[in-house]
Amino acid sequence: MNRAAIYKLLVFLLFFIFIDFTSSQAHLYPQDNVVTAQITLNGVTSSQFTTQVQNDLRSAINTTVGVPLTSVFIDSYQEINGNLAVNVSVELLNGGLSIEGDGPALLTLPTPVSATLSGPSQLTRTTDPASQSPISIATSGSLSVSVTFSDNSVKSYTSDSRTVFTIISGTSLAYISGTTIYSNSSATGIGSVVVQVSFPGYTSITSTITVTIVKVNTLSMLSYPSPTTGTAKQILYQIHCTGAYQRASTSVIATLSTSQNYDVTSFSSYSSNDTSVISFSSSSSNIQRGVAPGIATITATYQGLSISSIMTVSSSSVYITSVTITTSIGTFQSTSGATQTLSINLGFSDGTSINPISSANWVSVSQLLTFSSNVPSAATVSSSGVVTLVDNYYTAVTVTATSISCNSNPVVQGTVSFNCNLNIASSGDIDLGFSSGLQFPSVAVGSTFTVQVRARSDSILSAFYIVVQFDSTSLLAVDGTCSVQSGWAGSFTCTTNDPVNQVLLIGSNAQSTASGTTIYLASFTLRAQKAGLTPISGIVQGFTLSSGTSLCSASSPCTIRAGAGNILITSSKNLQYITEYSDYMNDLVIQNKIWMENKLIQEKNKINYKEEESIYQIAVINNQNEYEILKEQELEQE
Secondary structure, eight states: OOHHHHHHHHHIIIIIOOOBOTTSOOOSOOTTSBOOTTSOBTTBOHHHHHHHHHHHHHHHHHHHHOSOOSEEEEEEEEEETTEEEEEEEEEEEETTEEEEEEEEEEEEOOOEEEEEEEOOSEEEOTTSGGGSTTTOOOSEEEOEEEEEETTSOEEEOTTOTTOEEEEEEOTTTEEEETTEEEEOTTOOOOEEEEEEEEETTTEEEEEEEEEEEEOEEEEEEEEEEESEEOSOOSEEEEETTSSOBOEEEEEEEEEETTSOEEEOGGGOEEEESOTTTEEOSSTTOOEEEEOSSEEEEEEEEETTEEEEEEEEEEEEEEOEEEEEEOOOOEEEEEOTTOEEEOOEEEEETTSOEESSGGGOTTSOGGGTEEEEESOTTTEEEOTTSEEEEOSOOSSOEEEEEEEOOOTTOOOOEEEEEEEEEEOOOSTTOEEESOSSSOSSOOEETTOEEEEEEEEEESSOEEEEEEEEEEOTTTEEEOTTOOEEOTTOOSEEEEEESTTTTEEEEEEEOTTOOOOEEEEEEEEEEEEEOSSEEEEEEEEEEEEEETTSOEEEOSSSOEEOOTTOEEEEEEOOHHHHHIIIIIOHHHHHHHHHHHHHHHHHHHHHHHHHHHHHHHHHHHHHHHHHHHHHHHHHHHHHHO
16 A cells, blocks of 8 residues: 555544444433443444444445555544544554554434333222232332434333432322332322423433322122022012022122222121021121021121121012023933933012022922923923933923912913933843934824834844834835844844734844944834824844843843834824725725734734744854854964
8 A cells, every 4th residue: 555545544534534423323421421331322232333333434434545444443432512422543454554543423313302201000008908909909110211312213211320200299199219119108198199200411301190099998788699690689588488598699899099999709708797697607708698587787898998788687488480491401312210400490579580499509499399290101300300211202291390389479380391212221122213302203194204223232243133013003114115224234134014013123243343332223114004102112032242142032032122112193184085085995994904914913923933033043053153163263373
């Protein structure tokens, strides 16, 4: 580098470096003082600021002088009349020569525009109930402040040494320590505290907030029916001539000096001045229990504050005005003996209600209601409202709950209707018809319907012989409609109309895997012949497990339990018309023919049963032989 270039650089450094670094702006710097390395410059630390100045100077000098610089150093910087003066030195290394020089740089600083002070909106004293659960108002709170500058930048000044927090109103209610405001526990008043933030000697901007000092002003107490619903009350009555009395739930509300309300029921304690009239199970329970007629004073206490109310227990009775059974059974589908408890809501003459009655465990349901079933053979109901499933039924069963007479007041009722449909209770039994809803929904004369056949086998079922029976004057099987279903894989034989009052179902499979509570074996179709109620039942003459065990046999048949039921056949107007006006005689001939056939069938059945039984026994023997062969093959493979 020649001397002219060096001279040019030195002159530039000494006299011409005057750069406006608006991107490196500082905030609220104390005038005429050197800025220390700890001051944050517009959110940028001093070391970062130095780096930025170095880079800007290097770029400017390189552009001006046209010679690369080895390094740029910040010697010092200070604020002068709102701007930042920076003394810098540079070093240039070229061809083994080291050249140094000094010069000033000027940075323009933004001005503060506004301050924003934040803090708690309300405080309470440490000795006030408002500081306790569930109100939990704080007794102190943090103050924070931010400053917005003319370049729209925002900086936190909460912990800056130049920031001053001052209480300018309500000085007796609170005090400030550091950046925290505290309620004055020795003060007795309430009201507003105005806090101001300022920056004396640096800027005139300020900001204020108002903190309200609050306290619990009052407690209020109301008594509501329990566990009933209704409006607040001061009298507990006898419940429907039972000798038991109503109960009340005590509600306690704390109201602050700002009119804010807080429910402190669960945080209060309770007492009665006469426990022979009204008592509490414990001091923490808010339930008033009517014991006997009289007057008692009830007191609730929350954090040292108390409120009292007079309550009366009356010997007069409120009577039941409505009974609503809320249990929706739909289909009572289970095994015989299964139970279900009814849920019942009661309305009373004073406008209260118990929802459900079981929640009032101090009075017996049987003291209030009686229960009845319109079909006890299908479902019974106990004196406490427990329904027991007994059997299938061809139409919905209705259970009625009736209020017990009380002082000649009107008796009211509630009802619930549901279908009764048995599930199979034990291995070896058969279920017929639908598994949900009515077992056999009613059909009209001339209509057809499908009969599903399901079995329960707790072990693997290898063979079955099922005889479904019905009255052939009312029902006839439709030939060609009998089919095996998804629950059975193996040989299957179905015989219809031989005899006409039966459907015979036979299946066998030595390699069967069928087991479970509901094995869908087969289905067939019946046609309704005559109006009326007619039974469908049957027997199981063979039910053999893969182990060779027979749960049912020809010598020891099993009566179908879950599948036995009735179907209601309704009359058809068209058939009635034909019968009455155009084909009466023909109908008689048909009926007579059926009667004759039935007579013959009775004689034939003995032979048919023996033939079917022989077929079944052969199938069982074949299955057993196949089972033994498979077992031997498995042993050989082992």
